[in-house]
Amino acid sequence: MIKLTLLLLFFIIFIKKNICWSDEPHMIVSAIAYYNLNDKEKRILNKIFLNYKEDRDFNDPITGALWADHIKSNEHSTVNPSDIRRYEILDIFNEWHFVQIPYNPTKMFLPHYYLNAHKGKYNAMGVLKYIYKILIQVQKKPRHGTYFSYNFYLRFFIHIFADIHQPLHTISFYNEHFPNGDKGGSDITLNYHGQIGKLHHLCDNIFYSRKKHWPHINPSILQKEAHVLMNMYPPEHFGSKLTIPSNKIDFIDSIANESHQLAIEHIYSHIPVRLVNKDMQIKVDQHFVINLKGILNKQMVLAGYRLSLYLKDIIANIPEDL
Template sequence: MKGAIFTLILVLACISSSYAFWSTGHMIISRIAYEQLKEKNETLYNLIEEDIKLLQEFSVEVNHSFVEAAIWADDNKEIAFNQFTEWHYANTPVILPDFEGEILSQPQNVTWGINEMVKTLSYTKTPKFNNSLALSFSWRYLLHLIGDIHQPLHASTMFSAQFPDGDMGGNLFMIDYEAEDMNNLHSLWDASVDQYGSIWAPLSDDEWTSIGEFADSIMKMYPRESVQARVDITDPRVWAKESFNLAKEVVYSDLKSGDKITPEYLKIGRKAVNEQLAVGGYRLADALLNLAQKRYSESIIKQKLQSS
């Protein structure tokens, strides 16, 4: 094919700004799930958190492991623990008419990663060894990946004459915006379209309160019943498709690389991303509850309660 370009989307793993929703957005999604789970079944929530805490000493977490663990998968990138980086995104191509080339498929992606964690957590046969490590790892990655898949630039990348090798999920798509740390499209959407600031684990008391206030505000904007039809969709492939469509219709819209971000773009983008945070939090809560109901039999629950 004339002008054929073989693209390895794995190169996105080398871009540090590819962290989805930065830490604040991830913790907001996890805080929404935290509130939902504690309200629906606090016993199962406590059992999940107990498993998550098994790896707490290998993290920066202090008092709020369930919420803080949502960024553990990204924190590990700081030590070049990148074996699982492809799990964080599914870069379905947004192809402009002027693109000529060929795009290689991504062998593993965020939907694959979610499904693998679900398989592990759904397996309830007792092994001959202590499986606590695998369970804690799987809960932690599931917390993170369900957040990732709701960031539209973790479900898309643009291919065009300007970006023949792809724009790496918006990392190469430069923008004219007042915030110096948001100079490309990916970083703007990682920052929830410049909302909620940048909060990192471990959370101080004030930061824990702030994350709770953000989560509460988003749940009031988008109560569960208002987005229940979306929340009821349980297939991660559909979640990725939703994010891809959002990228085409809202994130990229009519923007060209280097364009100034307008107040109207911010308004539309913030509305879209807040719905994604709400839906992601509700879906995360339901996924965790469903897995916990399978994982913890009545006898296991009684045994754990007696030993606690």
């Protein structure tokens, strides 16, 4: 009976393709970060989000974490725009959600571009470093920044910071069948007891255990879930991973490389790297799914704790006259 129940629970996970943490994980990361701010820091952050006049939605620090995904062009969204909001068309920022650190286990020849794509400015690592540096350099100077600029930077920073803790947002796998990379697992198909789905999408939804989408997420229930996860994984659980050096800009590289290594050790190590191609279905077992769900849940909590430390620095440098 237990085996049958587990099987039924996992049968629903293999749905459509997607390429970002789902709404629920993003809101949980932001809720954990927000909880770890002090009251003054929360008031400053609340004021900034409430004074964003360009969008009627996502105007608080927790739902604001979703804005960067909901301004993308996505006609396959589960949200009906005629009922809630219009389809957006801002695809120019799509590359900001990923950093394509190459994983080339078969040692095939890679062009210079693929070897160095992760070193550019217009990817997740580069954008996070840039935003953090800009906002720290304000140093509370009067008449610097607006509600628009702070909302733009903070919404992207909060969102992308969570993204780089999802291991498949930090890797591009290559073999002879994927000479241009596998799009962070979006081109790899898994088969779990006959149910089919794309690897990246399954990790974004934590194997469909975190599948809720805005606006159908109850904020109170979500905040309770964030507290449950913090009780399961308190700060001391992560040890030195929460010992962030004074140079927080360089530490962003360390975060991305850490996630990249998790992808190799816990995901690609279970994949036949020489043979896998777009037409192949990789069979995975219950152990693989349960282990990976645990890792992804811990990554959410770790992201929230770390994000709070970065936000404290940013908030401390916001001008008092904003």
